[in-house]
Amino acid sequence: MTSSEQSAKRTASARLRSTLRNATTSLTVRCLLIVLAYILAMAGLLHVTNQLANEELKRTSPYIEMFDDGSTMMQTDDFRQMGSQVSRPSALLVFDGEGKLLFSTSRNVAQKITAKELPLIAGDEDDGSAYVMLDRTDAQGRTVHEINLCKPEPTPDGYAISVKSTCTYLSDGTIVGGDLFGDKARLTEREMSLLQGVYSRRMMIAKHNYKNEKGQRRILVLLSPTESGKDFRAAVDRSNAYRIAAVPIAVALTVLAIAVLARVVRKSTRPLDRAIDARRSGVGNAPDPSSMPVELRHTYEDFLGLMAELDQAQDDKRRMIADISHDLKTPLSVIRGYAQAFEDGHVPQENAEKYLHAIAAKADLACELIDSLQFLAKTDHPSYQATLENRDLCEDLRLMLIDKQPDIEQAGGTLVVELPERPIRARADVELLRRAVSNVIDNAYKHNPRGVTIRVACAPTRDGALVSIADDGQGVPTDIREHAFEPFVTSNTARSAGKGTGLGLAVASTCMQVQGGTISFAERPEAPYSTEVLMTLPPAQKD
CATH class of the missing domain: 1.10.287 (Helix Hairpins)
Structure with a gap:
């Protein structure tokens, strides 16, 4: 192998x-x-x-009508199945057309019923005819028993009963008329009993002629005990x-x-x-997903994933509170310290303007932080909806860049605009787009040395439009790049003063998401740029 x-x-x-x-x-x-x-x-x-x-x-008296000619057991000569329909003291016998015994549930009864007696047993014949018994009194006052062999015959109006043969005999068995039994002059007591359907004092007898699926004639003889209606009801x-x-x-x-x-x-x-209890109490570990039924395993894994997200959210919440406390405490501490110096009269006259400028800058930083937090909280609410319109991005970006160019130049940077003359239409909220673009540009010149070049470009795409903001600064470290669009992420691990709030790109990311767009870093920025931020917007709707 x-x-x-x-x-x-x-x-x-x-x-x-x-x-x-x-x-x-x-x-x-x-x-x-x-x-x-x-x-x-x-x-x-x-x-x-x-x-x-x-x-x-079955222990009660079975009757001949129990056996249906069309049943499988009778058509296939399944005598064992036929015999299972009766139980002792009843008995079932089956003869062929020649009078030969084929099956019997009672050996004793089989020995007592002969082929010659079959025509005398009450029941139907192979041609559909049957014995009809009548009792009457003759002119001499004697009880006369009349046996008629009758057969239904079809007529235009239905069926009519015709008498094929008859026999009249007295109570002692003497035949006084009829040709049913040929030249026979007298019936024995047993023959009279069989004709009347009586086998013994406690047993009845009946027969039924039928043909199996091969066309072979069969004669079924049934013996059953004579029971009263009370016994049957019981x-x-x-x-x-x-x-x-x-x-x-x-x-x-x-x-x-x-x-x-x-x-x-x-x-x-x-x-x-157990996983919920462990989560609620904080004690113990969640069970292994393999211990769950297959149908609930996906739900359980989703639950574990949700719990992990909640843990991450709690960690982010604690980190955010710590960062907010730190970023607010730093400017407020400066403001408080300088204000206390002014109150105590410890500020030299020549440094007063410098101190006031520092207080104003730190107040602006605190306000910026609070404004960004308020914006993130507002846009995170389920009821918040962006005001989306069909916009010409080139025209909107030109107006935005006119406002931003003085800040870039004051920081010692250069703005390069590469916008086509033809309009590029997309679906956008102009105020959210303005904030996103402004934050990305601010991040480019505030976190790079003087002399940085910032390029803004726009191009149509198959799925809408693409806005590119690139700079040739020092670039974004790989470990920062992966989390740059999360709140309070900066390149300054010590989070010292003057390095921003760490919310600029997070706000920009939120602005793009609520518009149905995206924001990300280009894996390979165009030379000579070291960093390129790509912002996509959905296509404009047809008017």
Whole structure:
């Protein structure tokens, strides 16, 4: 076996083990097994109940109409199945068309009924005819028994009963008329009993002629005990008692299945409950996701992810509070110190203007910080919506850059504008765009040495428009670049005074997001620039 085949075999084996492991931990599989067990239990209960109830009914007198000519057991000569329909003391015998015994549930009865007696047994014949018994009194006052072999014949109006043959005999068996039995002059007591459907004092007898699927004639003879209506009703009551007794068992099985299902579901969610408890109390570790059912594993992993995000949010909140405290305390401390110096009269006259300038600068920095925080809080609210319009970005950027050029030049920088003459239309909130562009430009000249060159360009894209702001300054360190658009991120790890609030790019990122745009650093800025910020905006809507 080659190495690739061995690797494929190991992979298939690993997949099989994974599938089996998932199946054993699957909540769906467990519930299906419980439901299947419940269905099997209910089916078994129903089967047993019907068996017991039918056995009770079988102990009563079976009747010849129980056997349907079209049933599979009779068409295929399934004598064993036919015999299962009766129970002792009843008996079932099956003869062929020649009178040969094919099957019997009672050897004793089979020995007592001969082929010659078959025509005398009450029932139907192979042509559909049947014996009809009548009792009457003749002119001499004697009781006369009349047997008519009748057959239904089709007529234009339906069916009519025609008498094929008849026989009249007295109570002692003497035949006084008719040709049903040919030249026979007398009937024996047994023959008279068979004609009347009586086998013995306690047993009745009947026959039925039919043909199987091969067209072979069969004669079915049924012996059943003579029972009163009271006995039959008692048997029916016993049969119904089994079915009634099955009701509380079925209810108990249903309650048990529901309880087991509830227990399985509760057990399946316990790892999630333990994770919530661990999160709430801060004690213990969250369970491993592999201990969860497959169906809940994704939800559990989402929960763990949410908890991680909440932890990160809490850490960010604590860091933000610490940064805000630090960034507000620094300018306020300067303002307070200089103000206290003025109050105590310790400020030389020649330094007064310098101190006042420092107080104003620190107050501006504190106001800028508060304004940025207020803006972030406002735009983070779910009800905040940007005022989006179809704008000509080139025209808007020209107006913005006219306002920013004096600040850039005062910082010793150079502004390069590369905007096409043709309009570039996009969907934007002009005030949010102005703030984003201003913050990125401010970040470029405030955090670079004097003499920095800042280039602003704009171009259409397939998905809207692209605004590029690049500078040839010292660049953004890689560790800062990854988090530059988060609040309070600066290149000054000591967060000393005069290095900004660390909110400029975070505000710019928020401005772009609420407009449906993006902001990011270009991986490879165009030469000779070291840093390039790319801002995208969605396309303008059709008027």
